[in-house]
Amino acid sequence: MMQLLEFRERVKNFYQRYDVYLIPVMKFIFAFIAFQMINKEIGYDARIKSLPIVLAISLLSAFTPSAIMVLLAAIISVLHVYFISPILSIIVFVIIMILYLLFARYTPKQGYVLLAVPILFLLKIPYVMPILLGLVSTPVAMVPTSCGVIIYFLFQIIKTAVTKEINISIEEIVQLYTHVIDSLTGNRQMIMTIVVFALIIMVTYFIRKMSFDYAYEISILAGGLTTILGFLISYMVLNISNLILGMIFGTIVSIGIVYAIHFFRLTLDYSGVEYAQFEDDIYYYYVKAIPKISVTVPQVNVKRINTRGREFSEPDMDDTGEISDYSPDYESDYDYSDEDDSN
Numbered sequence: 001m002m003q004l005l006e007f008r009e010r011v012k013n014f015y016q017r018y019d020v021y022l023i024p025v026m027k028f029i030f031a032f033i034a035f036q037m038i039n040k041e042i043g044y045d046a047r048i049k050s051l052p053i054v055l056a057i058s059l060l061s062a063f064t065p066s067a068i069m070v071l072l073a074a075i076i077s078v079l080h081v082y083f084i085s086p087i088l089s090i091i092v093f094v095i096i097m098i099l100y101l102l103f104a105r106y107t108p109k110q111g112y113v114l115l116a117v118p119i120l121f122l123l124k125i126p127y128v129m130p131i132l133l134g135l136v137s138t139p140v141a142m143v144p145t146s147c148g149v150i151i152y153f154l155f156q157i158i159k160t161a162v163t164k165e166i167n168i169s170i171e172e173i174v175q176l177y178t179h180v181i182d183s184l185t186g187n188r189q190m191i192m193t194i195v196v197f198a199l200i201i202m203v204t205y206f207i208r209k210m211s212f213d214y215a216y217e218i219s220i221l222a223g224g225l226t227t228i229l230g231f232l233i234s235y236m237v238l239n240i241s242n243l244i245l246g247m248i249f250g251t252i253v254s255i256g257i258v259y260a261i262h263f264f265r266l267t268l269d270y271s272g273v274e275y276a277q278f279e280d281d282i283y284y285y286y287v288k289a290i291p292k293i294s295v296t297v298p299q300v301n302v303k304r305i306n307t308r309g310r311e312f313s314e315p316d317m318d319d320t321g322e323i324s325d326y327s328p329d330y331e332s333d334y335d336y337s338d339e340d341d342s343n
Helices: 002-042 051-062 066-084 086-106 111-122 128-136 139-161 170-185 188-208 215-238 241-265 329-333 337-342
Strands: 274-279 284-289 303-305 311-313
Touching (some): 051 066, 066 086, 086 111, 086 139, 086 170, 111 128, 128 139, 128 215, 128 241, 139 170, 139 188, 215 241
Antiparallel strands (some): 274 284, 303 311
């Protein structure tokens, strides 16, 4: 355990020292993955899929707020659909803009959540996001999470809708519009996924806000259990039992990922819990203080070898940079008697 804590401290120290460079790099990598996911799912325009374009917009996203990244992703999605079906692109544009305005109104700083949910769906571990948000955020995180779920299912609808438009007669336009809207609003799996994700966030959030020991760790397990029970019931209702095994395995993996994130973010020492009571003119306070676990990373002692083959440590320096209380070992071995005799 001590080795893990030392590794954690090294990682945190490295991040704190180079966060100015690491944050843009991580944003660039995330944006690149998100745009590549869009190109994989609905990449109908080869020009937008080209690597220079993806790298350019990923680089732009690395130095702009997450809301700009979401807007760029929306524009790319609409342009891909426009290339194959201009009429369908109008429908998609309206839906995406409604979701974007909803997201921008309530959670403009959580754009990464909206984009991460479809990516995690493709990785078969979408359960990471609601458990993690319940651990580190507030229930308002249900807004970007729900928008991300809708975006994922919208992409699946687009892939089937692009094959339906042959001509651009009024009747076929209406049929295409009806197909997209009905497929989206009548998608019971999408609706139940949104409901279960919201329930996971709420359960995880309220348990981790409680004051008993190991509340954070227990909230992660409670979120995982809620995931399994919630989706187990929904899959049985929808009669899609073939997804149950993958859901259970994905939930277990998600719990492990969230716990690893929690380990690097916050580790508490419950053996050192202290309680305090105090009052002011209005309230009487009961405070429970839990210390964070922190370890000192071992320092490497640098030693030099002098020309006579003797080993000694680096001299101690005071605050002014001067050597203080330093007397090399080899001085005691030098015999000054010969010099005195010669004088």
